[in-house]
Amino acid sequence: MKLHETGAYLVNGCTVVEDNSEASAAIASMTGTAVSKEEAAKNTIAYGILKDHNTSGSMEKLKIKFDKLTSHDITYVGIIQTARASGLEKFPIPYVLTNCHNSLCAVGGTINEDDHMFGLTCAKKYGGIYVPPHQAVIHQFAREMLAGGGKMILGSDSHTRYGALGTMAMGEGGPELVKQLLEQTYDINMPGVVAVYLTGEPVKGVGPQDIALAIIGEVFANGYVKNKVMEFVGPGVANLSVDYRIGVDVMTTETTCLSSIWATDEKVKEFYDIHGRVEEYKELNPGQVAYYDGMIEIDLSTIRPMIAMPFHPSNTYTIEELNANLMDILDDCEKKAQVSFNGAVDLNLKDKVRNGKLYVDQGIIAGCAGGGFENICDAADILAGSSIGPDEFTLSVYPASTPIYMELVKNGAVAKLMETGAIVKTAFCGPCFGAGDTPANNAFSIRHSTRNFPNREGSKVQNGQIASVALMDARSIAATAANKGYLTAATDVDVNFSKPKYFFDKTIYENRVFDSHGVADPSVEIQMGPNIKDWPKMVALTDNLILKVVSEIHDPVTTTDELIPSGETSSYRSNPLGLAEFTLSRKDPAYVGRAKEVQKAEAAREAGEEPYAVLPELKAAVDAIRTQFPDINEENTGIGSTIFAVKPGDGSAREQAASCQKVLGGWANIANEYATKRYRSNLINWGMLPFIIKEGELPFANGDYLFVPEIRKAVEEKAPEVKAYAVKDGQLTEFSLTLGDLTDEEREIIRKGCLINYNRK
CATH class of the missing domain: 3.30.499.10 (Aconitase, domain 3)
Incomplete structure (x- = not known):
């Protein structure tokens, strides 16, 4: 796999030209015409789709519908x-x-x-x-x-x-x-577009998750595609079935890219035809000369079965490499667990080694990544006639939809799986986010799903339980299952893949899915349950802010699962106050209590009462601030909490990672950078300030108070820098923050306190 250090041109969809001083002449000799970089950038598939959906009139500042x-x-x-x-x-x-x-x-x-x-x-x-x-x-x-x-x-x-x-x-x-x-x-600003140029064909036994993990392992840490669009092109695309492409594509989220798009062909047309929607097919290819801001070249034939070890999809190895360096890699994972869980529990992966081989407790093939028709058919072929054994190892398979499940029943794949001892279940995302198939304490699970973050599988460190997940392709999971739980690459088994044809039957959807066909019926009364609650009232941004730091996280990356856990907490997703009780519960259990103490002071301020009565320590901070800013008072200065994290927001799009902080009185995050655009957008839409502080400059610690004067003015006037002060021992230490690029609408949302206030009629 090659990552270009500069941009690159793609000529006629098949020739890569490095962006250098000789590029223009080389392209002109191939095409007979000269094309500027700016014009060539308009010839990507991504540019054309964004242009068709942009309403701003400017392709630099997009307003997408x-x-x-x-x-x-x-x-x-x-x-x-x-x-x-x-x-x-x-x-x-x-x-x-x-x-x-x-x-x-x-x-x-x-x-x-x-x-x-x-x-x-x-x-x-x-x-x-x-x-x-x-x-x-x-x-x-x-x-x-x-x-x-x-x-x-x-x-x-x-x-x-x-x-x-x-x-x-x-x-x-x-x-x-x-x-x-x-x-x-x-x-959004016009995103960069990175080509993923595919050549060759995967070897037998290598599946889409293997390709995806290989890419993630190369590009996550260096941010090569962060907030960019990944555009899959090249002759290798034609060598992949559509189901295979889908399996690679869904995992692009784990690279932190903004979106993805692929060149389309007759195979995609056939997919739409099978699903009764052939009119939705559109041939998409880059123009004769397309310029990309980066390029990833992949020879598919060189990829081997992969495994992403705990606790991130980018922690990748080939299975061969893992088996060759087993104890060293397992020891490294155990050390990472000590850091992630602050030594609260012990993860003993080296205990899983039996006779020099890694024994796995559980296999899962599920969800939007693993539950596809071809993944399960290939897994069934590998397992045919085998037994998963009567020991700890279990295997669960979740087809991604009932039409897929029904076809797997008809072609015999379900029978092949179930006679081995595997369990085939209904379409459900639970195994991917900790609401299904939670392993036993200290168990090790291999999954064809999307994530393997700490506790993502549902274990509860606060209760002394820990388990871990490695991501693998369905084929190697099946090979491991056929080997009764001993880690095995699919390329190490002898199998003839039957590759049955897929037939889609939408009758189930016609019988069960409610489709209004776009017709609203205002007479329908919404059915509310006792756990469905309205969002609490949120106030507008004040002129100044006093913030207490109530959590400090120095992990290289903080996931949204660590900000608000998945799994059993999902039952409270319709209850903002109930869900907020779980905020940072697996990362910093004291956070909620600290935030609530500060929130009491803000509630008193909003009620026109004395905030010091409920938070006595605040008075000393205010007295210190007034030595330099004597005009601050309860009317012009809000009181809230903030957290510091090095790089928060990797993973899920769930808004609750931000809204729960807001519900508890949070008014800002402070970070060296934000892991994803979507988490930063969530902060903004909930009226929280997405502060950036330079790496290495941290003049405060957990429990300290910060003062941000004239913050409302800084937001309104697009100040390039925001002055802030750490308040400690009666002294103020000045430091600088920035807010990054904000649209006028985002500034107004922050000023009004949240998107609800911005839109409220």
């Missing part, structure tokens, strides 16, 4: 509640509400079916589409029923990726969907 929206049952309640508070009357574009996360309807102490009935009645009232539990995971339904060539889809799940079908899709926090529901726009 999407064709369709999609959400699942962890996010759609909050989104619709936010939009309703702003006067929502009708879904202006198709909006699909799927139910694939809270599918188990009594988890965590609440009845999740209340959320589902909320979704169904909202689909009827506002003119949406409702997919009942167990019918399909969100992204598979979108592939089967929503995607279209040249279209754009916005989803409130981070793995909203349908580029292999010619659809540019993005996963963002709920407020960005609210904007679309209110007929506003998705505002």
Whole structure:
């Protein structure tokens, strides 16, 4: 795999020309015409789709309107509640509400079916589409029923990726969907576009997850594609089935790219035809000369079965490399666990080595990444006639949709799997985020799913339980299962893949999915449950801010799972106050209590009462501040909390990673950088200041107070730098913060306190 250090041109879709002083002459000799870099940049597939959806009139500052929206049952309640508070009357574009996360309807102490009935009645009232539990995971339904060539889809799940079908899709926090529901726009600067130039053909036994993990391992740490669009091109694309392309594409989220798009061909046309939507096919290719801001060249034939060890999809090795250096790599994972869990529990992966081989406790093939038809068929072929054994090892398989499940039943793949001892279950995202198949304490699970963050599998460090996940392709998981739990690469087994043809039957959807066809019925009464709560009132940004640092995280990256845990907490996603109780619970259990203490002072201030009465320590900080800023008072100076993290926000798009902090009185994050655009957008949409501080400059610690004078003015006047002061021992130490690039709308959202206030009628 080669990452170009500069940009590169692609000529006639097949010739790569490095961006250097000789590029223009070389291109002219091949094409007979000279093309400027600026013109060639307009010839990417990504540029054309963005141009078609941009409403700003400027291709530097984009204002995008999407064709369709999609959400699942962890996010759609909050989104619709936010939009309703702003006067929502009708879904202006198709909006699909799927139910694939809270599918188990009594988890965590609440009845999740209340959320589902909320979704169904909202689909009827506002003119949406409702997919009942167990019918399909969100992204598979979108592939089967929503995607279209040249279209754009916005989803409130981070793995909203349908580029292999010619659809540019993005996963963002709920407020960005609210904007679309209110007929506003998705505002971004024109992103860079990085080509992924594919040649060759995968060797037998190598699956899409192997290709994806190889890419993630190369580009995550160096930020090569961060907030850019990955455009898959080159002759190797034609050597991949569409199901295979989808399996690679869905994992692009883990690179921190903004979105993805692929060149399309007759195989994609056939996919649409199989699904009864051939009219949605559109041929997409870069122009004769296309310029890319970067290029990743991959010879598919060189990729070997991969494994992403705990605790990140970028912690990658070939399975061969792992087996050759087993004890060293396991020791490294154990040391990372000590850092991630602050020594609270011990992870003993080296105990999994038996007779020089790594024994695995659990295998999972599931969800939007693993539950595809070809993945499961190939896994069934590898396992045919085998037994997974009667010991600790278990294998669960979750087809990504009921149509896929039904076809697997018809062609015998389900029977092949079940006779080995594997369990085949309904479409459900639970294993991917900790709400299904949680392993035993100290167990090691291999999964064809999307993430393996700490606790992502559902273990609870606060209760002394720890488990861990490695990501692998379905084929190598099946090979491991056939070897009764001993880690095995699929290239090490002898198998003839049957490659059965896929037949899609949409009758199930016609019988069970509610589709309003865009017709709203205002007479429908929304069905509310006792755990569905409105967002609490949020105040506008004050002239000045006093912030207490209530958590300090120095991990290289902080995931959204660490900011607000997944798993059982999902039962409270419709209850902002209930969910907020879990904020940072697995990373900094004292955070909630600290934040609430500060919040009491702000509540007193807003009520016109004395804040020092509920937070006595605040008086000393205020007295120190008044030595230099005597004019601050309870009317012009708000009181809130903040956290510092080196690089927060990797992973899920869930807005609650930010909104829970806001609900607890958070007014800012301070970071060296933000891991993803979507997390930073979530902060902004909840009225929180996305401060940046230079690496190595940290004049405060957890528990310190900070003073930010004239912050409202700095936001309004687009100040390039924000002065702040650390308050300690009666002294003020000045330091500088920045806010990064903010649109005028984002500045107004922050000024008004949140997106709800910005839109409230």
